[in-house]
Amino acid sequence: MKKPLILITNDDSINAKGLRKLISLMRPLGDVVVISTVDVMSAKGHSITTTPTLKVTPVQEMPGYREFVCNGTPVDCVKAGYQWLLDKAPDLVVSGINHGSNASTNVIYSGTMAAVIEACMDGIDGIGFSLDSYAADADFDHLDAPITAITKEVIAHGLPKGVCLNVNFPYRREEPIRGIRVCRQAQGRWVEAYNDFVDEHGNNCLKLGGAFICDDDGEDTDYWAINHNYISLVPTHYDLTAMQYLDKMSRFEKVMNVL
């Protein structure tokens, strides 16, 4: 069987421990091209670079493995990767392993998942992997077996058209991971606490802080899963239509008549 071509990206920079772990797990599974952000680019969502400033720079190359950095966002990495750098589309895009959970509504802000969703829009299978720890030196070794197993399953059988995977891992605890749960995205939100301060030029600036609040205690959610030591796997799409309200909005079709 022909080796799959796997494109790897993420937003924690080329030297992030999570990215290096993901590279080491993917190389036995296929030919690998890495295009990572130069800098840490957290919370860039689906942002893309529209100014003519994008650069893709080679880092290393050997048989079956090439590594590049891109000065844009994770979505820029993916777009420039297969629409410019590579002469064919990859068979799979994997993103991560992110330092920090992308469960619940964190997926909305996530560059890790945006890269995968971008590939999904182009009909390419994609998986985002994230660990529920922001620590730069977090331990990723307990993820080797599940990441390999999930990726092999996707390579072997593919994903439905228009669907990618948002996979989040609990952080290592005393007990081993209890298994994988297919979940829905939990309802949650960030409550910000901006801190005012004066920068070195005397400007009043704001520093974003805050806390994540989960408003959803459903045991079928990703947030519940990772907080109960399960791996969460959310089949994810990019259709934002609130389908259940389509037939409840007809009053808006009538407002033009009563102007």
Add this chain to the structure above:
Amino acid sequence: MKKPLILITNDDSINAKGLRKLISLMRPLGDVVVISTVDVMSAKGHSITTTPTLKVTPVQEMPGYREFVCNGTPVDCVKAGYQWLLDKAPDLVVSGINHGSNASTNVIYSGTMAAVIEACMDGIDGIGFSLDSYAADADFDHLDAPITAITKEVIAHGLPKGVCLNVNFPYRREEPIRGIRVCRQAQGRWVEAYNDFVDEHGNNCLKLGGAFICDDDGEDTDYWAINHNYISLVPTHYDLTAMQYLDKMSRFEKVMNVL
């Protein structure tokens, strides 16, 4: 009846013609606070500023009207707006009028819609308005009546929890707009064409180009609507779960057993 507090934002800068039009339409409907991006910030998606560099600067103030600029993204404008600047949450967030369509999968890249989705996550009603023309001097006058009517309807009766509106307008043609259609988001994608060039420092750079391809000829879509001279109105949410595949993914729960 108490006047509603309306927060207005967008990503085309404080002087954009579409933003100024929206301000003029909202001021008769409530007390208005504008927080706009300083610069044109197209395609910033749900990006937020996590570095301590955010600034909010007052531009003008009069009874019932305050105007600020923020050096971040549209989502920063909304977050800093009601979580820092204002002493209470607004009753409504409106974003736009964007110079360029946010129909179909353009919603994924859109800062205009991300601002509205951010408010929606916090339980605040929101509407994004976009015109199917990128021209800086586009004519917005044919939108006065429908924007006022849609906004009044939302102020009067609210939106379902977790739902905001993505409203796209056809560009002025020979015939008048045919009406408003409640739609689903069309399936589409951008096919990029990156252009290589050498910048003034001798660096090889990429300039993003490309064309939007709609793969969906459904007459129930937003893309169809604006291309047939209707206003499209998509009830939009932020749950990316592909619900119809939740019960078709159980094979992934079993991969851990066969390691």
